[in-house]
Amino acid sequence: MSKKEKKLLTARFGNISPDSIDDYIKTGGYASLKKALGMAPDAIIAEVKASGLRGRGGAGFPTGIKMESVRRATGSPKYVVCNADEGEPGNFKDRYLMEKDPHQLIEGMIISAFAVGADYGAIFVRGEYIKAIKILDNAIKQARGAGFLGKNILGTGFDFDMDVYSGAGSYVCGEEFALLAALEGKPARSIFKPPYPTTEGLNGKPTQINNVETFANIPHIIDMGGAAYAAFGSETSTGTKLISLSGNVNRPGLYEVTYDITLREIIEELGGGVPGGRAIKMVQLGGPSGPIIPPSLLDLKIDANEMRAYNLSIASGAVIVIDDRADTLDILMRIMEFFHHESCGKCTPCREGLGQVLGLLDKLVDGRATDAELELLRNLLDVMSQASLCGLGQAAPTAIKSILQYFGDELYGRIGAAKEVK
Amino acid sequence: MDVKEVLDKYGNSPGRLLGAMLEYQRSKPQNYLTEEEIKAFAKETGLPVSRVYSLVTFYSLFSEVPRGKYIVQVCHDVPCHVNGSVNVVAELEKLLGIKMGETTDDGLFTLEYTSCIGCCEMAPAMQIGETVYGNLTPEKIASIIEELRRAGK
Amino acid sequence: MVNITINNKKIQVPEGTTILNAAKQAGIDIPYLCYHPDLDIKANCRVCVVEVEGSRTLQTACSTRVWEGMVVHTNSPKVRQARKMIVELMLADHQMDCTYCKRNNNCELQKIASDLGIRENPFKQVEKDLDGDYSSPSLERNPNKCIKCGRCIQMCAKVQGLSLLDYVGRSDEVEIKPAFGKYLTDIACVACGQCSVVCPVAAITEKEDIDRVWEAINDPNKVVIVQTAPAVRVALGEEFGMEPGKVVTGKMVAALRALGFDKVFDTDFTADLTIIEEGHELLHRLKTGGVLPMLTSCSPGWINFIEQYYPELLPHVSTCKSPQQMFGALAKGYYPHKIGKRPEDIFSVSIMPCTAKKFEAQRPEMSVDGKNPDVDVVLTTRELAKMLRQAGINFGALEEEEYDAPFGLSTGAAVIFGATGGVMEAALRTVYEVVTGKTLPSLDFTDVRGLEGIKEAVVDLDGTPVKVAVAHTLANARKLMELIKAGKADYAFIEIMCCPGGCIGGGGQPYGVTNEVRRQRIAAIYEADRDLPIRKSHENPAIKQLYEEFLGKPLGEKSHHLLHTHYFNRKKA
Structure with a gap:
């Protein structure tokens, strides 16, 4: 393992059964929820803000500020929505998060809901991810059975429940307003903005909408505290990042890294370089909607500050390597x-x-x-x-x-x- | 499973209609929705028929025409593309004797492209029903098809 | 108030104003295609994009609300380039046969392309040949012209509550059409034509029947007579550059004569007749414990609605034919004898604000001889204007003329049939006086006037309070039908008009209608009513004469045959 790999969100992968809530609890699961329910909602949001967590879906909006907006919004009821419509080619991190550790996501959503004052949550999963939908469905049932979802959660008087919603084949569902349209049973067509979901989201009500990876970070932030989470990272990029590495590379796969890693290190050290020792022609970041960069830029760290200088960002974390055979x-x-x-x-x-x-x-x-x-x-x-x-x-x-x-x-x-x- | 049953299972809400219709479609041997079924979904949910039809035509996983028992969905987005998805398609077309978008005469296979199925780490990949097959080689493809042919008969 | 700067001009506008409306205040018209003042903001055509300082992308003026200190540029190079290119992209995917198009010179897309000075299109024309729908006697759909603005979808869903149109498919294959691509005649479409009124291009249009009228006019063996609906006279002027709400009755009569019609009659005459028959039907129902509330039957879009959506309530509908069809029945069942001709010598044309009237005219039961339609051709207001242009008639310069006898004399009660609440008010003027034998102190029943969706009034008929209701648009009609079904509608009489504002807002009226225009047309209707010497149907001497000479009495045998009809359960699976 590279020293710039850090297993936080992926720590349980392979070590627990995704079908077992007991495995999750035994490995410290839902402890953060218990801790959070003992905190004031504003204190939770303060920790998230202190953590410096930014949305992991691509746009990188500060999560704590988003949560605060929802909390302050006047509408009711409020919702938390998980964008699990991972349709951007080259990305598969969310599929892993859902298939390998579903309760981590669920726990993150429950904590968020408590913090922002939501009483219902929705996970919108793309229709192609049949396995993830089944695993999440089962995990939600288990969480409900264990008293982590439903009425009066853990005797605190907090009511919150959630369901899994399936997409049916549409990439644009990943756009938040299109996703909300799909959640309302419409074709996934976005609408003009403002207003934004934090004030007028699902069914026109205040909604915290975040990516799977973003929610999955929440239990860890509550567990270790925002400041400790922020400690591994730079000012602009804290915590870890899941990298979906694919294309012409020897060891494609999911890697959890810290933001001080360079693109070249991801490709060469984690990915083992290009098969057959061929040269890299170009690398696409984020997926089709991201830029295609030349090998000369691969020594950039994925840190937001460093990449911004070149008008780039690591976005959702997809790194697609294209070798010199490509046209x-x-x-x-x-x-x-x-x-x-x-x-x-x-x-x-x-x-x-x-x-x-x-x-x-x-x-x-x-x-x-x-x-x-x-x-x-x-x-x-x-x-x-x-x-x-x-x-x-x-x-x-x-x-x-x-x-x-x-x-x-x-x-x-x-x-x-x-x-x-x- | 009928339309009402599947909707009840999903709590009969407009938002979960997509999932309900997908599950219903998958439960049918020919993997498609008829006009009567689309109208039944509209009636049971109280949504206009035009809306439900709009959904069926918008989302790519629905079909209005009968398809094979097995829908072979080949990913051809960039990670699979640079790993030879073109060859996967050629191999499948040769093995099945059909072109992309067609269904075999025995009604067993339909060959389709799919948008990325999130299996880029095992490119080139394809999905058949609920199963994903990755790191495809001609031999692997041949054995998968052979196995399904046996199972599907 | 919010301070903003548009094109270097500082202005103050109320908070919440959109850039589009703020710019209008600053004397700047920003073009748009999907926006419509009466419908929800969609922001999908992107033609109205403007530059807002500090924004990463261009913003749509229709949807973006101003903020304090906002600086907007509506005509910067960036905006001009984007706007022009967006229209070029649209044109590249549009059937470019403008000179042959029904909307030539009256097309919102064409106007914008012209204003932007588009002289060539750098983009390749998209080759497509989508199937149109020419099944309906009222409306035609040509998807090759559609720019996907979505106005029609919203009109059908939100205003009429029918939701028959929606987007089908996605990307550049997206089309707006009924589910399963069905023909309008195979779905529960009411042919109201409201979709055609808001369509900015010729994707949905009325079926044109102009040539059949020319043919009849040119046929020396035909006596070609024409009737004009109340709402036409307050809108036709708009086609010739006049302000909405201009009453052009006299010019219209002169124009029709100039076109070559042998006799120019007024549907208002049979509107008066409708009041006599319908009023007596109401009294009969009240006296004999008949089915109440009684529902009006003048609006064919509404009849199409109840036959297809609430057939169980058909016994509530007055059996009176609409004024158009009463006129048609007289035109073929009475008038020929009066002038010594055979019914087949008469060619009867009606000028209507309505596309559903085209459907109504060809219903098999609307034929007194069982062979030929009582109304041979229905033209919309828009089609009449086209005929006048074809004939080179300078409408504005025409001297006013009078209708012909015997079907030319009418009352203010008949004119107001054109506006929501008008049939009710006309009926009340007559019913009150017939029942009480007293003269109404005031003829104006203002409670039933105006654009409110559902209006109610109570009339005191000599100690008996009678409750009535008025609804326009089918979404509102549906609410009342549900009340009736639930047994909660304690009304004696309900007037329903299918289109927003009533017939003045009909599907065949001039383009560019908004609620503001509707108000102006309605004001003109009441102005026409006020200016007429007789304002009550039962005081129309020509009507009295018709009963004496021919019909006998209201609800009598002849009336039954000629003036009343029956309805069908046409509910679609």
């Missing part, structure tokens, strides 16, 4: 086909723009594109990221934009290629 346009086509398939079709730039992007990329592939068309593509990407309604359309251009930034010659080099062949 840049082929990769881009695959990414844009993905977005084209997953666009909800609500707003014009995303609905109509993605098809046009594919058409222009296709021309580049064939070497038929002109300078004007590449310029059109650039402008279209700008408009999509500026004017789309939700994060999907806004982030869909990221990969191509980063290719234009770091591998621009590969696209410009295709212009007029067909002519040269003749």
Whole structure:
């Protein structure tokens, strides 16, 4: 184990049965809940704020501040919602968290609910994760049976219950308003904002919505205290991060690391490098909606401060390694086909723009594109990221934009290629 | 299992309709929802038919057309793509004698693409029913299909 | 109040104002397509994007509310580029046959494209050939024109409470259509056409029947007569650049004559007749313990609704035909004899604010001879305006003319049929005087006027209090039907009009209708009522004469055959 690996959220993985609440309790589970129920809600939020925990879904919003907003919001009832719609290709950390240690997530949600004053919680899991849904369903039943959910939890007078909700095949559910729409039984189409979920979320009520990994951190913060949690990390990035490492790498898999690790260390030391000793051509961070960076940037630490200087972030923690056999346009086509398939079709730039992007990329592939068309593509990407309604359309251009930034010659080099062949 | 039963199991709330309809669809040998069934879900939940139909056409795991007993869903997103998912598709098309999106004549297999199934650490991967198969090689694919052919007959 | 700066101009607007409305105050019109003042904000077309200083992305003016110190740019290079490109993207996925389009020169998308100066489209035209729906006698759907703004969905769901349209599919394959892509004739659509009124393009339109009218006018063997509904005269002017709420009755009559109609009659005449028959039906029901509350039957969208959604309540519906069909029955069952012609020599056209009237006219029972329809063609207000343009008639310059006899004379009671509450008020004016034998002290029943969804009033009929209710829009109608079903509707008489505001807000009326426009049209209706010499149906001398000469008495044998109808359970599975 690398010294920059740290098993906090993954400590129980493989050591307990996910079907056994007893295993969880025996390994210290639900102790944090007991501790939290003895604290004032504001004190819990203060610990979360002190921990410096930021949302692990990608956007990195400070969790404590979000919880405080929900707590202060006037509407009632309030909800906690777990975004377990891990649909971003290259990410699988949440699947592990749910399949290997479901009670950790549930405990984190119960503590959050107590802190923000929610009486109902929902875990929205993508429909493809059938196993995770079953494990969570069973774990919730067990938690209810043990008195951690339901009326008058552990005799404290606190009422809270939750259910698992299944998606049915839609990437955009990962966008929080689209997810809330799906939770209300609608197609996953986002809505304009503000207002934000903290004041008008599920059913128009104040809602704390966070990613699986974020909630899974909560019991540990309560257990060790916010300050201790913040101690392993920098000012801008505290705690651990789950890394989903995939692509052309010898040891793909899930790694829990501290924020002082570099991307190269993740790929070379944890992942064992590229098979066959091939060279890394590019690395995509976060998934299709993330940037594609050249090997020259791999010595960056995943710490927010360090990455921000290059307008990057570790986001959800996906690291997709692409070796030198890959064709840049082929990769881009695959990414844009993905977005084209997953666009909800609500707003014009995303609905109509993605098809046009594919058409222009296709021309580049064939070497038929002109300078004007590449310029059109650039402008279209700008408009999509500026004017789309939700994060999907806004982030869909990221990969191509980063290719234009770091591998621009590969696209410009295709212009007029067909002519040269003749 | 009928429509009412599955809805009762899910507490008959609009939010859990997706899960209920998915489970119902999976319980059917041909993995699809008929017009009558979609209308029944609308009636039982009190939602407009147009809304339930909207859901069925929005979410990619639903089908309005009969499919095979086994839906072979191949992931082709970037992590699988760079690990040769194209070859997985070619192998499956060859073995099953159908193209992507088609169903075998014996009604046993439907071949589909899926968005990422969160198994990138075992790319290339595919999902059949509730089971995920990773690190696919031609030999592995052949034995999986062979086994299902036997089991499905 | 909040201080903001729009395009370097400092203004003060109330808290909660959207950028769109704030800009309007500053004299800046921000274009939009999905937004509609009466519907929920959707922010999906993105045409109204503006730059807000400090925001990472462009913001939609329709949905973003101002904050203190906000600095907005509605015309920066960034905004212009985005707005233009968004419209170009839309056009690239739109059937571009503008010159052949029903909405040519009256299309919101076309106008914005023109305003933005789009001269060519850098984007490749999307090739698509989606199936349209031309099954209905009232409405047509062309999905190749749809820009997915969603206004129609909300109109159908929220205002009419029917939820027949929704998004189907996703990404660029998304379409707005009924479940399973069914035809409008195969679902419980009421043909109200409200979807067509809010559609910014020609994705949902009325079925055009103009050519059939030209054909009849050009046929020397036909006597072509036309009737005009009350609500048309307060809206037609809008098609020719007049302010909403302008009463153009006289010009309209002149225009119809100029088109070549042989006789120009008024549906108002049979509206008066409806009041006589319906009023007596109400009195009969009250006297004989008939089914109450009695429900009005003038609005064909409403009849389509109750037949398909509440057939068990059909005995409540007055058996009176609508004024259009009473007119049609007289046109084919009385008028030919009066002028020495055969019924088949008469071609009867009606000008209606309504798309459901097209459906009503072709119902098999709406035929006195059992072969030919009593009303041969129904044109909407919008179609009439098109005919006038085709004929080159300068509407504004026309001298006012009078309707022809014998079906041209009517009362203020008939005019107000065009607005929600109007049928009720007209009926009360007559019923009160017939029952009490007294003259009404005031003719204005203001309790039943206005845009409130459900209105109630109690009328004292010589010591007997009679409770009545008025509802417009089918969402409101549904509420009253549920009350009746629950036995909680202690009303004697209920007026239902299908469309918001009544017929003045009908599905065939000029585009651009908002609640503000509805109010102006309604005001015009009551203005027309006030200005007429006779304001009570039972005082219409032409009606009295018709009974003396032909019909005999209200609810009599001839009335029964010509003026009353029956309904069908058309509930769909």
